[in-house]
Amino acid sequence: MTGKLTIVGLGPGDAELTTPAVTEALRTATDLVGYETYLARVALRDGQKRHASDNRVEIDRAMHALALAAEGRTVAVVSGGDPGVFAMAAAVMEAIETGDARWRDLDVRVEPGVTAMLAAAALAGAPLGADFCAISLSDNLKSWETISRRLVAAASADFVIALYNPASKARPHQLARAFELLQRHKSGATVVLFARAAGTSSAALEITTLANATSKPADMRTLVIIGSSTTRLIERTAAQPLVYTPRAEVVRP
């Protein structure tokens, strides 16, 4: 098969955070496939076709992209952030595994991007300076039981926890439930960060503690970071505190 399919990550928002390799894959594609909000961030060049779809139809979108590549087109599947983090790269792999056997012979590549967790961490300082994990709070593809088991395990292992998909209109209550659960397993003084629209000109950071955290500041463009027992603030008079997690397990005061 002659077609090519590249799954690209645009990064968190600002064009400067899109890698040159992603820009090149977008430039050379004949067809751009993706969620309409992400495709809107890409300028079309002459002759290029845009195939926009709703956010919830990832497998259909992946199959459509693979079918286009199988026709010999050069396809870019567009994700926000990194395409391998709670995004289209896994959906395309699922479609290849379960779909038309000929799709396995396509030239399939993944071009990484800056994931939201990294842009959010950079807003605050270095909260991911020691061991961390990422959990999606969306229960579209897994049960709440699985999510709560993983939250408790992450808390008991004292990971810094990055929460993707903390809230949406369809799922307003999960973050509050996650905080309730974590409050039972972690100190109330644990640092909690709400990073909204990280990596864009409207980025905003809210710093609080687990005891005071509510789900109010979170929406679909928010990444929540819950510190480990060593995550701390460096207070400053003229600027927001720096938040970091020391690299060493035992830190000298």
Ligand SMILES: C[S@@+](CC[C@H](N)C(=O)[O-])C[C@H]1O[C@@H](n2cnc3c(N)ncnc32)[C@H](O)[C@@H]1O
């Ligand atoms: C379906 S996940 C996609 C993640 C994406 N693939 C990535 O690597 O960032 C969407 C979630 O990512 C987070 N997110 C995406 N962009 C963000 C940004 N600029 N600032 C903060 N969080 C963001 C939010 O938690 C959002 O609900």
